[in-house]
Amino acid sequence: MEPSPPIAEITSPSKGANFCPQFDILMSSNDNNLTNVKLSYQKSEPNFPINAKTLLMSDFGDHFSSAISASLAIQALDDRGIYYLMRKNSAVVDATQMTNLLATYFSIIANNGVYDENVFEGLQLFNASIQNVLDIGYIRSPNYLNLRTEIELNHKVAIAGIGGTSNNWILIDGFSGTKNLDGTYNITISNPITALIETVQLRNQGLGVEIFYNGGWQPIEIIFHIGTDGWNSTQTPFGEDLNRADGWSFNWTPPNLWHGYDYFIQSEGTDLTELKGYDVTMYSYDCTQFYLAGDFNNDGYADITDLNYLISYFINQGAPPIGGDGRADTNCDGYLNITDIVYYANFIFGQAPTPCY
Ligand SMILES: [Ca+2]
Numbered sequence: 001m002e003p004s005p006p007i008a009e010i011t012s013p014s015k016g017a018n019f020c021p022q023f024d025i026l027m028s029s030n031d032n033n034l035t036n037v038k039l040s041y042q043k044s045e046p047n048f049p050i051n052a053k054t055l056l057m058s059d060f061g062d063h064f065s066s067a068i069s070a071s072l073a074i075q076a077l078d079d080r081g082i083y084y085l086m087r088k089n090s091a092v093v094d095a096t097q098m099t100n101l102l103a104t105y106f107s108i109i110a111n112n113g114v115y116d117e118n119v120f121e122g123l124q125l126f127n128a129s130i131q132n133v134l135d136i137g138y139i140r141s142p143n144y145l146n147l148r149t150e151i152e153l154n155h156k157v158a159i160a161g162i163g164g165t166s167n168n169w170i171l172i173d174g175f176s177g178t179k180n181l182d183g184t185y186n187i188t189i190s191n192p193i194t195a196l197i198e199t200v201q202l203r204n205q206g207l208g209v210e211i212f213y214n215g216g217w218q219p220i221e222i223i224f225h226i227g228t229d230g231w232n233s234t235q236t237p238f239g240e241d242l243n244r245a246d247g248w249s250f251n252w253t254p255p256n257l258w259h260g261y262d263y264f265i266q267s268e269g270t271d272l273t274e275l276k277g278y279d280v281t282m283y284s285y286d287c288t289q290f291y292l293a294g295d296f297n298n299d300g301y302a303d304i305t306d307l308n309y310l311i312s313y314f315i316n317q318g319a320p321p322i323g324g325d326g327r328a329d330t331n332c333d334g335y336l337n338i339t340d341i342v343y344y345a346n347f348i349f350g351q352a353p354t355p356c357y
C-alpha cells in the first residue's frame with residue numbers, strides 16, 4: 001500500500017475568504033511524520049484559457065466525445081511545445097487521426113460507447129506509445145477549486161465526463177472571472193456537439209459541481225487530468241514552518257498583490273521520508289471591507305493628507321498605503337503610476353469618483 005502523502009491542510013482563513021493585507025494561515029495535519037511545511041502563492045488569471053481547439057462529434061459518430069476531447073487535450077499540451085505528442089508510433093498525426101487512434105484505445109466501437117475505465121486504460125496505452133511522458137490522474141466528483149488547481153495552477157489539461165451517461169465528454173478550456181453574483185462560476189469548454197468554445201455555468205452541488213450543458217444542469221462525474229513534467233511552476237514561495245511543536249502556522253503581510261484578484265495559496269508538506277503532499281486554496285485580495293476607499297493613512301478620512309501620502313509614496317519612495325501597494329491604484333487601471341496621483345487630486349476637488357480601494 002502506498003503511504004499517504006503528508007498534507008498540511010489549510011484550515012484558516014476559510015476557503016474563498018477575502019484578505020487584506022495581513023494573512024494568518026493555520027494548517028493542520030494528521031501525519032505524525034510531517035517535518036516541514038512550505039507555503040507559496042500564485043496570482044490567478046481573470047481569464048485563463050488553454051486555447052483549446054474544436055472538433056465536431058457528428059463527423060465521427062455518436063459515442064466519440066471522449067476520444068475527441070482527449071485528442072484535443074493532447075493537442076493543447078502538444079501546442080505548448082514541451083514534447084511532441086501528436087504521434088501514432090513515430091508518425092505525425094492531426095487531431096482527427098488522433099481522435100480515431102484514441103477511439104481504438106478507448107474501445108469505443110467495440111463497446112458502442114465508453115466507460116471511465118476504458119478512458120483511463122486507453123490514455124495509458126497511448127501514453128505507453130509515447131514513452132510515458134504524460135502524467136495522468138483522475139478526480140471523481142471534482143469541485144471548482146479542483147478544476148482550477150489542476151488546469152491553471154498545475155498546468156494540466158482536463159477532460160470531464162458529465163451527466164448520467166458515460167458518453168458525454170468535454171474538454172475544459174478555462175475559466176472566466178471569479179464567482180458570479182448568483183454564486184455560479186463561468187468556465188469555457190470545447191463542446192464536441194457544436195464544435196465551439198463556449199462559456200457555460202458551473203454551480204456547486206453537494207461535494208462536487210454541476211455544469212449547464214446540453215440544456216440542463218448535469219454533474220461532472222469525473223475528470224481525467226493530463227500533464228507533462230516539463231512545466232516550471234510560477235509559484236512564489238513566501239514562508240516555511242519547521243516546527244511542529246507549536247502547530248503549523250504562518251503570518252504573512254503580502255507585498256505587491258492586486259485588488260480584486262484571486263490568489264492560489266499552496267502548502268507543501270514534507271515528511272521524514274521526503275514524501276511530499278499538497279493542499280491548495282484560493283483567496284481574494286480585497287480591502288474594501290477593511291478600509292475606507294482613498295484613506296491611505298487609515299485615519300478614517302479620505303482627504304488632502306491622503307493625497308500627500310500618495311505623492312510621498314510615488315515620488316519619494318514613501319510607505320505604501322496601509323493595506324498594501326494595490327490601494328495606490330486609484331484609477332483602477334491595473335498600473336501604479338503618476339496618473340493615480342492626478343486621479344486622486346481630481347477626486348479631492350470633486351472632479352472624479354471615489355477611488356476603488
Ligand atoms: Ca510551527
Ligand SMILES: [Ca+2]
Nearest residue numbers: 295297299301
Ligand atoms: Ca486619511
Ligand SMILES: [Ca+2]
Nearest residue numbers: 329333335340
Ligand atoms: Ca493606476
